[in-house]
Amino acid sequence: MAKTVSPRDIGGIIEVRKRIAELTYKRGYAMRKGDQAAMKEASEELAGLEVKKANLEKKASGIEVYFPFQGRTEELGAGIAKHGEEEVDAALVAKSGELYKMLCERGKLLRRNMEAKNEIGKVVLIGMTVAPEVRAKLVEAVRAGKAPDIDAAAFGPNLEKLVAALNRSGIGCKVAEGRIVPSEEDWVEEKVVLNNSHVWIPKQSLDKFVQNEMELERMGVRLQIKNAEKQVKNFSEDEMKEFEGLQGKYLDLMRVRKDLTAGYEKEIVDLELQ
DSSP states (O other): OOOOOOOHHHHHHHHHHHHHHHHHHHHHHHHHTHHHHHHHHHHHHHHHHHHHHHHHHTTTOOOOOOOOTTTHHHHHHHHTTTOOHHHHHHHHHHHHHHHHHHHHHHHHHHHHHHHHHHHHOOOOOOOOHHHHHHHHHHHHHHHHHHOOOHHHGGGGHHHHHHHHHHHHHTTOOOEEEEEEEEEOOOOOEEEEEETTTEEEEEGGGHHHHHHHHHHHHHHHHHHHHHHHHHHHHHOHHHHHHHHHHHHHOOOOOOHHHHHHHHHHOOOOOOOTTO
């Protein structure tokens, strides 16, 4: 059976690489401060992440993983690397100076890419479906944080998905006169947090989504209370009907959530590569 690579796999690679970099610094800092417990904790988590990273990279073998503003991120990384570890420690404590500014700028770029990791995964996988010369232009543009000046027809049925993923990743663009060009227009979707992940939904659906999530939270609390009561007493017929009614309402709200995010979830499945 052929392996399937999804945008979430690419996003997972971005996430685990960032976490490994953070833990590597944390372990080094603990070592410099003589904090053996923190050093051990970081080392143990790193060991597990290295295995996860290897598995994900093996699954996505042959696929180049790149991300927006990678050129600037690497430039900042090279500048930071010219300073000693103790200088980095001091800059983070002082929260001032040129080194601190570089650390903050790189951190901001990395955080934004983390939030858009699944969108970046879509861009990467769409790039695998086009001719190598087109892919090379896409990679160059994304790494520079620019809209790719490419014939839109080159991306076939994935064009709309690519434009959406680029905009969600912080690269404003649109299709004009048959080409993908820069755009400063507000994007037509809003980013929301769902199950600790970022999901995009149409702006016209935002109010309904927010209201539904608030009602889900309230209903979830009521169900938790009823569940706790059910553990310590036998419900009467009326109490059982009330409990079952709450369960039904909760399921209805979950269906509304699923309907509102169905389009986004479908993109993930549609862009899986064999």
